[in-house]
Amino acid sequence: MGKKTKILLLCPHPEGVAPGQRLKYEQYFPHLRANGFEIHVSPFMTMPFWKIVYKPGRLRQKIFWVMFGYARRVWDLCRIPFYDGTFVFLNVTPLGGPFFERLVRLLSRKLVYDIDDLVFLGKTSAVNKVVSRFKSSDKYFYLMKASDHVISCTPYLDGIVRRYNSHTTDISSTIATDRYLPVNTYSNENVVTIGWSGSHSTSVYMKLLSDVLAELKKKRKFKLLVIGDANFQMPGIDVEALPWREESEVRDLQRIDIGLYPLPDEEWVYGKSGLKALQYMALGIPTIATAIGANFRVMEDGISGFLVKSDAEWLARLEQLVDDASLRKSIGTKARERVEELYSVRANEPTYLKIFQTTFL
Numbered sequence: 001m002g003k004k005t006k007i008l009l010l011c012p013h014p015e016g017v018a019p020g021q022r023l024k025y026e027q028y029f030p031h032l033r034a035n036g037f038e039i040h041v042s043p044f045m046t047m048p049f050w051k052i053v054y055k056p057g058r059l060r061q062k063i064f065w066v067m068f069g070y071a072r073r074v075w076d077l078c079r080i081p082f083y084d085g086t087f088v089f090l091n092v093t094p095l096g097g098p099f100f101e102r103l104v105r106l107l108s109r110k111l112v113y114d115i116d117d118l119v120f121l122g123k124t125s126a127v128n129k130v131v132s133r134f135k136s137s138d139k140y141f142y143l144m145k146a147s148d149h150v151i152s153c154t155p156y157l158d159g160i161v162r163r164y165n166s167h168t169t170d171i172s173s174t175i176a177t178d179r180y181l182p183v184n185t186y187s188n189e190n191v192v193t194i195g196w197s198g199s200h201s202t203s204v205y206m207k208l209l210s211d212v213l214a215e216l217k218k219k220r221k222f223k224l225l226v227i228g229d230a231n232f233q234m235p236g237i238d239v240e241a242l243p244w245r246e247e248s249e250v251r252d253l254q255r256i257d258i259g260l261y262p263l264p265d266e267e268w269v270y271g272k273s274g275l276k277a278l279q280y281m282a283l284g285i286p287t288i289a290t291a292i293g294a295n296f297r298v299m300e301d302g303i304s305g306f307l308v309k310s311d312a313e314w315l316a317r318l319e320q321l322v323d324d325a326s327l328r329k330s331i332g333t334k335a336r337e338r339v340e341e342l343y344s345v346r347a348n349e350p351t352y353l354k355i356f357q358t359t360f361l
Contacts, residue, residue, distance in 0.1 A: 004038035005360050008080060010073075010104070011089040014043045014050050016246070020116045021089060023173045023275055024153070027345045028352045035353055037360070040083075042076050044069040044093060054200075069093070077103055085110035085360040088147075090119055091139050098142035105146045110359050113147035115140065116173075118157060118271030149359045154294040156270040171351055172294065173275040175282040177344040182284030182336055183254050186329035192322050195225040195256030195285075197276055199244065203229035208262045212314045213237050220322045227252050253283055257328065258321045261289035262314075274298035278343050281305065281335035286328045288317045298343070304334040 013021055029039055045053065049065035052058050073093055077100075080086055086108040092100040105111055120137035144150055144164040151169055152158040158170040194213075196206050206226065213224065214236055223240065226232040230243040242252055259280030263269045270293045277298050280287045289295045291307035299305030306317045321328050341347060 002036065005036055005085070005356075006038045006040070006083045007085050007087055007356070007360060008076065008083045009039055009041045009087040009089070010044075010076060010092050011041065012044050012091065012094065014045055014047045015041050017047075017050055019275065020173075023175070024116060024171075025087075025089065025114055025151075025352070027174060027176055028349060031345075031349045031353060032356055035357075037356055039087075042072065044073065066095075073100055077107060080104065080107040081109075083109070085112065087112045087114065088143060089114045090116060091143070093139075095135060096139075097136045098139040101139045101142050101146075105143075111147045112149045112151065112355065112359055113143040114151040115144070115157065115161065116153050116271075116273075118160075118268055121268055121271075149355055151355065153273040154271055155297065156293060169351065169355060171348060172298075172343055173273040173278060174343050174345050174348050175278050175339055177282055177336075177340050177346065180250055180253075180279065180282035182282075182332065184257065184284055184328075184332060186257075186325045186332065188323075188325045191221050191223050192257045193223045193225050193255055194258045194260060194318070194322075195227065195253070195280075196260045196262075197227040197244075197253060197256075197279065198229070200229045200231075203232050205262050205264065206232065206234070206260070208264065209260065209314060210234060212311050212318070215315055216318050216322075220319060222322060225252075225255060250283075253279060253285075256280065256283075256285050258318065259285045259287035261287060261295070263290040263292055263295075265290075265292060269293050277305065278339055281332075282339040282344075284332035284336040286321055286331035287335060288314065288321070299335065299338065303331075304338045305331060 011021055015026060016022060032039060046065060052061055070093060086104055092104050120140040141164060144161050147165065149167045150161050150165050151171055152161050153172055155170060158168055161168045213234065217237060223238050226239060226241045228244040230241050232241040233239060261277045272293060274294045277287050277289050277295060287305045289305060289307055291309045295307060301307040308314050308317055
């Protein structure tokens with residue numbers, strides 16, 4: 001066995017917990033390691049910090065763990081020269097300008113930067129609003145310019161990256177289709193479950209469908225399953241709300257008969273890769289999504305999903321799918337096939353491996 005190529009991977013969150021990491025580069029670790037890359041992951045956050053970072057209060061604990069994260073990054077700077085290359089996801093540190101990012105570039109033999117969403121717009125969790133005062137978009141643009149290769153996740157974001165660096169590859173969030181397996185029987189014997197998956201911060205998007213679902217209830221029986229915000233409620237609608245749980249994520253999603261992916265028309269959305277829609281589709285769940293951004297490439301309207309623009313279109317497509325089990329099966333089957341062909345880990349393994357080989361070897 002030849003010598004391994006050692007890569008230090010710097011990321012915000014611990015391994016295996018954040019969707020932006022789990023459903024992007026983390027899925028490719030086995031393939032990369034099997035092909036000669038030794039990857040050492042160094043997150044800014046520890047697991048104890050991750051467990052409290054999005055909870056209100058606990059300011060002293062958060063300050064302590066931020067200081068710990070910066071101490072870890074100082075240690076990372078000391079060991080970067082002993083690696084064959086560095087891979088950065090989102091940022092090196094969360095606050096301030098590109099001071100640590102510049103040092104990482106200076107010390108790294110080769111640097112690959114993976115950017116997800118339009119993070120440079122500065123959106124911050126509502127429970128940590130004060131942090132936004134200490135954030136700077138400069139670090140993201142610096143990494144775009146200074147890296148040997150940049151990985152983006154949507155055509156819109158890739159277009160922005162290309163203003164600063166011609167060495168860029170657009171790779172969508174992808175799905176491990178050997179784990180995401182369809183089980184839906186596409187039957188109307190029971191009440192149809194309409195479902196959405198996200199987080200506490202994005203569940204506000206479901207409120208965009210309040211009037212649509214209220215109108216649908218007047219005409220059809222259905223149940224609404226919300227995953228990711230255990231406190232979600234919608235007046236007048238039969239809602240089952242679950243927290244996100246890694247151990248049951250796929251099983252929870254498999255309960256959905258019709259997947260919803262509503263989005264507002266704002267610039268932030270153009271950085272989203274359609275991840276939630278892809279999760280539904282991989283499970284053979286027919287999905288209705290707002291006709292915006294990357295959703296146009298994720299699904300073919302009327303074939304592997306439905307793209308809609310108005311409340312009237314949302315309602316019409318929901319009525320169709322609730323009524324017609326055979327249509328749900330047809331759309332769901334095509335959706336699964338599309339994910340397997342274009343958005344599965346297996347389909348994208350060669351692309352990630354090529355980036356690592358051409359940059360780090």
